[in-house]
Amino acid sequence: MIGFKYRGKHCSEFGVTLLSYTVHSPELRESEEEVSGLPGTIDYGTEWGKRGIELRIDITPTSDAFKLQQSKILNWLKPTLPAGLLVFDELPDRFFYAKFTGRLGTEQFGYYGTFEFSMKCTDPFVYGPEQILEQTITGNPESIFVVSAGTEPAYPVIRLQNAGINMINGFSLTIISEVE
Template identity: 30%
Template sequence: MIDATANGKSFRSIGLGLKKHNIPVLPPTRDYSLEIAGRDGEIDFGSTYGPRLINLECIVMADDTTLDYHRRVAQVAALFNVKKGDIVFTFDDLPGRRYIGRYAGTLDIEKILFDGELTIPIKMGEHPFPESDENMLEETIVNSPETIKVLSVGDECASPEIVLTNTGSNTIQSFRLQNEYLLEG
């Protein structure tokens, strides 16, 4: 079984075993095109990514077929309650990545003696790409103006988060940030 967490809570702590996760390599695309009558082909306006759907194939493990089983099922329902909003998922076999999504679909459980098998559908809507651990880089600016390059080694372009801290005794009266993207040609 794969160890996983949802908002920091271990699946195992509620008797939920993750057999496998089906995470598509990329989210599905949304293609924007227009067919014009009397013209061959279509006009292509480009594509964007849609939400990524993940299926978590799990087993609910209980000590007995009645009280403990139903308690475990209630814990699963509480953990994936859509009213809580987005959930941060981590998987031990995918270290350093966080998947942000919410339960979306139906949660049918096939009961087999003490256990129950279920597939939990997760929709990564607003964040269709996983996030990674933060890499800290500290720079001390001693000259003005000074240029600092910030590199992103992820799969998707992302804007850096820049935090400025004045460690000197003088008050900074003004400063300017300019964020430029290096595009591959």
């Protein structure tokens, strides 16, 4: 069964089956200004906005009473909480920071069946597992290559630790990157 995990709980724990989902491209925020007397516009740049995710689910009866099952699902999706990790079974090594948006109220919950709802990601990026590279530097100079497996260029976080008792003087670090 294809499903999803949200806030550390799999949808199957609530009698929810994922029928389909669509991950939309992030919205764009374009900053521009029209100035009277000048042709065209002044472009101040473009930034990523939020990303929407549409889910279509099927709710099947569980051993719980319907009202209790309904309450558990609504509490799991609670939109007043901060964004939680959303992981689809098809992409177990990628996750979104998402939160429920729109409606899935009691009027839509009148019976068991198929429902559609939305989630929003105010952080538009898809994340993968943290990659840790440990390497001992023995030469001078020495190069270490760190490659991001993501689709969005990103700078690495570098932490240096001296495991010896000798002081390291005149140390410099240079990051040569193709990040635009």
